Amino acid sequence: MDSFVSKLVLSDVPSYRVARHVLFWVVCWAFFGMLYGFYFVVDPLLAFRISFTESFIFLPAHIFLSYGIIYGVLPNLIQRDRYWSAFVVTLVLIVMAAVISVGLNHFVVTAFRTWMHFPIRHTTVFYSFMGGLRGTMTVGGFAVAIKLVKHFYVKRIETEKLEKEKLRAELELLQGQLHPHFMFNTLNSIYSMALKKSDHTPEAILKLSQLMRYMLTDCRGDTIALNKEIQVLHDYIDLEKNRFGNRLDITVNVHGDIHQPHIAPLLLLPFVENSFKHGANEMIEQAWISLDLSVQQSQLKFKLINGKAETKGVGTHSAHVGLLNVKKRLELLYPKGHELRITEDADLFIVSLTLDLDKIKVPYP
Structure with missing residues (x-):
């Protein structure tokens, strides 16, 4: 009717x-x-x-x-x-x-x-x-x-309709920028393992292929099951743990129902990637990362803390491509459903994200 x-x-x-x-x-x-x-x-x-x-x-x-x-x-x-x-x-x-x-x-x-x-x-x-x-x-x-x-x-x-098409184009552009950036960093990690003739290099290549498959197939939709996104985080962390060995102390805590909610794909991975590239990689002594993720009803709380090498100046505006990318995606996808706080000092980097998963603004209904 x-x-x-x-x-x-x-x-x-x-x-x-x-x-x-x-x-x-x-x-x-x-x-x-x-x-x-x-x-x-x-x-x-x-x-x-x-x-x-x-x-x-x-x-x-x-x-x-x-x-x-x-x-x-x-x-x-x-x-x-x-x-x-x-x-x-x-x-x-x-x-x-x-x-x-x-x-x-x-x-x-x-x-x-x-x-x-x-x-x-x-x-x-x-x-x-x-x-x-x-x-x-x-x-x-x-x-x-x-x-x-x-x-x-x-x-x-x-x-x-034009606004949604513009949103779709911006998101595709941002996601297209994210893939090469992530692949470049991951290949550098595997290259470092290969130079050291690490026995974990074949396993790392396998993990990379799984991540590529996830990006090229599962990430085509507007949202993806949260448990799949968390599994990608685990795969990436495992890949990096093989490279760092005993020099890395990392704890990952996941709480709540992660099987029902959906989330925009590749939204959390840049934070974890950044903690390795600009945190663990730069630390001469023991590197450490702490990740806590909890889901209550439709609200996700994500907190990532990592140590970083001391620098002469403390940058309040990060120039990291991955973080700039994910900030823009959050503004487009969850304009009224997210709160992101990034704290950085001489030897510590903290990311705190609260996300209302049901307030996503998708390009097409």
Whole structure:
């Protein structure tokens, strides 16, 4: 039913366009027929026969004004910012519609009443002209109002569609930037293992292939099961643990129901990757990382702490590509559903993320 109504109102298919125009004029005819049926102080049955007949006779004047504005003034003048011309032409159309109404009243209505032996109303040309102005402007105003409402509604739908397409393009661009950045860092890690002739190199290559498969196949949708995203974190951590060996102290704690919720793919991995690249990699002595992830209902809390080598200056604005990327993705995907705090000092880096998983803004519904 909703689909039929939306097609009847919005569709440009000729059959639906004709149907909605016919429906509008039938409603106008019925409205004025009922309205003026109570105007005549005669027999009720005769009064409604007169009112419905005359309502039909005056329709051409209403149609002339309505379509003149809708298909003449609006597209050719208003939409081209020719407002004064539109004002003048509209006034001319109103006067012409009133003149048509006068002609219909004095020639058609009078002749019809005479033929049907109905009572004849004797009105002056001025009174008939004013009555024509009132009727045609009322119907024309309703018709134009409906057309404008429909126009703004269609424009709003088009604007929303363009915004979603823009969002989709931005997300694809960001995710496309993330993949090469991640692959470059991971290959560097495997290269370091290969130089040391580590026995874990084949296993690391296998882990990398699994991560690539995940990125190329599972990450095509807008969301993915949270447990799969967490498994990718574990795979990446295992890959890095093979490289660091005993030089890395890492703890991972996961709590709550991780099987039901969904999350945007590759949203948490950049934080973990950053903790290794700009934390553990730069530490000469024992490197350490602590990761806590909990899920309660639809809210995810993610906290990542890692040590880092002391630097001369403390940067409050990180230039790491992965972090900049994920910040932008959070703004696009969870504009009202996330809180991200990043704290960095001389020897410590803390990421704290609270995410309402059900408040994701996907490009398409």
